[in-house]
Amino acid sequence: MSSTEERSSSGFQAKLALNPRLRWFYRVGVGIVGTVVLLVGIVLIPYPGPGWLVVFAGLAILATEFAWARRTLSYAKARYDAWTAWLGRQHWAIKLLIVAATGLIVLATLWLLGALALVGGWFGLEWTWLHSPIW
Structure with a gap:
């Protein structure tokens, strides 16, 4: 400075x-x-x-x-x-487990926010399980 x-x-x-x-x-x-x-x-x-x-x-x-x-x-x-x-x-298996858990958290939040249904709609996928229970 x-x-x-x-x-x-x-x-x-x-x-x-x-x-x-x-x-x-x-x-x-x-x-x-x-x-x-x-x-x-x-x-x-x-x-x-x-x-x-x-x-x-x-x-x-x-x-x-x-x-x-x-x-x-x-x-x-x-x-x-x-x-x-x-x-x-940690062993590589523990690291992989943590990466998988983080991925599941990301998917769950995207699902809850309605992003999965939005992206599915772009591809013509109107599956009910893609829709968020809170929207």
């Missing part, structure tokens, strides 16, 4: 410190953005892609303003690292 960036950043922090109302709006904004990113990440966890990365990004956004989020981020990182280390030590 250049000295100009540091000065502008510290200037912004100084403005926040001097104006309680601005500080409150800033914290609310950080809270809203961080919560939305966190919730999107939680939804993305079982799907292929950056689910956990998005969860950690949401927590990191929240951690800029909230102590509980800093603690949660630290705890979540430690648990995630422990999980990946444990998984790395």
Whole structure:
């Protein structure tokens, strides 16, 4: 970070410190953005892609303003690292079982959200079991 960036950043922090109302709006904004990113990440966890990365990004956004989020981020990182280390030590059959379970979770959520019926409709498959029980 250049000295100009540091000065502008510290200037912004100084403005926040001097104006309680601005500080409150800033914290609310950080809270809203961080919560939305966190919730999107939680939804993305079982799907292929950056689910956990998005969860950690949401927590990191929240951690800029909230102590509980800093603690949660630290705890979540430690648990995630422990999980990946444990998984790395497992036999290939256990890894395959975990991949299969994740695949079943993805299929179940796609079915519940009506995505299977939607895609089936594209191919002319109107099977009743493809339709979500909640739609």
